[in-house]
Amino acid sequence: MSADPLKDDIQSCQDKHEEDIPKSSPFDFAIKQFQGKRSSPGKRKEQPSAIKKFFRGFDFGQSEGKVRRKIEETEINNSGADDQSEKEDLSVEDGLSHLISEAESPSGEQRFNQFMQKLGKKPNSKNLDLNNCALSAADVTDLASLLPFLPELEEISLSWNGCVGGTLKALTVHLHHVNLLKVLRLNNCRLTAEDVTSLGEAFELVPQLEELDLSWNSNIGGKLSLLTKKIPKGCKIKLLKITDCNLTAKDGESLAEILNVIPNLQVLDLSINKHIGCSMKVIAQDLKNVPGLKELNLHMCGLKQDSLQGLDAALQHLAELRKLDISCNKEIGGGFKDSTAHLASLKNLEVLDLHQCCVTEEDMTVLSQVIPLLSSLQELNLSSNKNVGVSSDPLLGRLRFLPKLKSVAISNCGLGEESFSSLAEAALHLPELEILDLSWNKCVGGNLKLLLGALKLATEIQVLRLSSCNLVAEDLALLTLLTQDGHLARLRKLDLSYNNNISDEGWVVFCQGLAVFKELSELDVSLRPSSCRDCGTWFSELLAALTKLPALAELGMQRWVLSESQRKRLESFNQDNKRNIRFDC
Incomplete structure (x- = not known):
C-alpha cells in the first residue's frame, strides 16, 4: 500500500x-x-x-x-x-x-417542349409560331416565363390570338432575354393602347428587330404615336406592316416623323386605312429618308389627286422600289396626267397595281407613255378600269416593250375587239407570261382565236382566267386543240366560270380532251348565280377525264344540277381515288 x-x-x-x-x-x-x-x-x-x-x-x-x-x-x-x-x-x-x-423539377427546355406540345405545335428554338392557337392570358404569361430559356429565338408569331390584347406587357418586359429577335408578328391580336405603349418601350430590348407586323388591330388607330415616339434612332426595322388598323391622319403624321430614324426600311404596308390618305402628302415628304424602300403598299388608303402628286414627288428618291400598289383609291382618277413625272424613273419596279383607280382617258394617255418605260416590270394589274379598253391610246399594244412581264391582269376593263386585238398582238412578245386574266371582258367570246399565236408561244403560262367572257363552244375546242398539240402543258389553273353560252356539245368536246391537262390542279366551270342547268351528256366524259388528272384538287360546278345517280358516282369516285374534290351542286 x-x-x-x-x-x-x-x-x-x-x-x-x-x-x-x-x-x-x-x-x-x-x-x-x-x-x-x-x-x-x-x-x-x-x-x-x-x-x-x-x-x-x-x-x-x-x-x-x-x-x-x-x-x-x-x-x-x-x-x-x-x-x-x-x-x-x-x-x-x-x-x-x-x-x-x-x-x-423540369428544366427550361422541358417546360418549353411541354408548353408547345399542349398547343399542338412542334418546338423550335429559333421560330416560335403560335398563330391562331387560341392562346389565353395565362398562356401569354407562361410564354413570358419561358423566354429566358430561348436565347436563340429569332421569330415570334402570335397572330390571330385575340387574348394577347391587354396582356402584351407580361411578354415585352422579358424580351431582353431574346435580344436576337428579328421578327415579331401580332396580327389581329386586339391590341390595346397599353399594349402599344409596352411594345414601344420594348424596342430598346430587341435591337436586332427587322420585321414588325401589327395588321388588323383596329384599336391602334389614333394611338400610333405611343409606339412611334419610343422607336430609337438607327432602328434596324426593314418591314413595317400596319394594314387595316383604322389609322387616322394624326397617325400618318406620327409615322412620317419616324421615317428618319428607320433608314433601313424596305417594306411599308399601310393598306386598308382609308383615313390616312389625308396625311399622305406629309408621309411622302419624308419618304426620302428611306431611300432603300423596295415595297410600298397603299391599297385602299383614301388617296386623292393631291396625294398622288405628293407621292410622285417622293418617287425620285426611291430608286430601289420594286413594288408600288395604289389600287382601290378611286379618287385619284384623273390625277395621273399631272403625277407621273417620276414614275418612269423607277427602272427597278417589278410590280405595279392600279386596279380600281377610276383611270380616265386622259390618265390613259399619260400611262401609255410611262408604263412601257418600266423595263423591269413583271406584274401589271389594270383591272376594273373601264377606260383601259375604250381608250384610243395604245397602252395594251405597247406592252410588247415589257418582255419580262409574267402577270397581266386586265379583268373588267371594257375591252373592245380593237383593244383585245392589240393585246393579243403584244402578247406575242411576252415569252415569260405565266398569268393572264381577261375575265369579265365580253369581247373575248368567239375571238379567243386571236390569242392563238400568243398562247402557242407562252410556254410558261400557268394561270388562265376567262370567267364571264361569253365564251362559246369554238373557244373551248381551241383550248383543247392547243393542249393536244403540246401547248399549255404547264397550265395549273383554268377558270371558265359564268360562261352560260357554251352548248352541251362544246362541254362534251372539252371534257373529252380534258385529260391532256396533266398539271391542272384547279378548274372552275360554274354557272352564273341566277342560272341552273342539267349536266346533260358531258357528265360521263368529265368523270372519265377526272381519273386521268391526278393533280386536280379543286373543281367548281356551282349551279349544275346533278341527278341522284350522278351524285353517287361522284361520291364513289372521291372514295375510290382518295380525293376530296368539291362538287357544289
Missing part, C-alpha cells in the same frame, strides 16, 4: 472505471461522435459520464478548485459542440432537400 492514501484512492477509482475511458485519443473520439450524428440525423448519442470527462482532462498537480472548474468548462464546451453539430446537420439536410427538388 502506498504511503499516500489519496493517491491510492485515485488509483483505485481509475482501475474501477478503466473500461469507461476511450482507448483512442480525444480527437478520434470526437470524430466518431460527429460521424454518428451524420449517419443518424436528429438522433442524439448518449453522452459520456462525468467521471470520463473528469479523468480525460485530469491533471494530478491541480487543486480541487481547479479540477471543479475544468469539469464545468468541459461540460459547457461539449454542449456548444452538440448545438453546432445539430445546426450543421440541419444545413446538410436543407441542402440535400434543395438538390432533390431541383432534380425533380
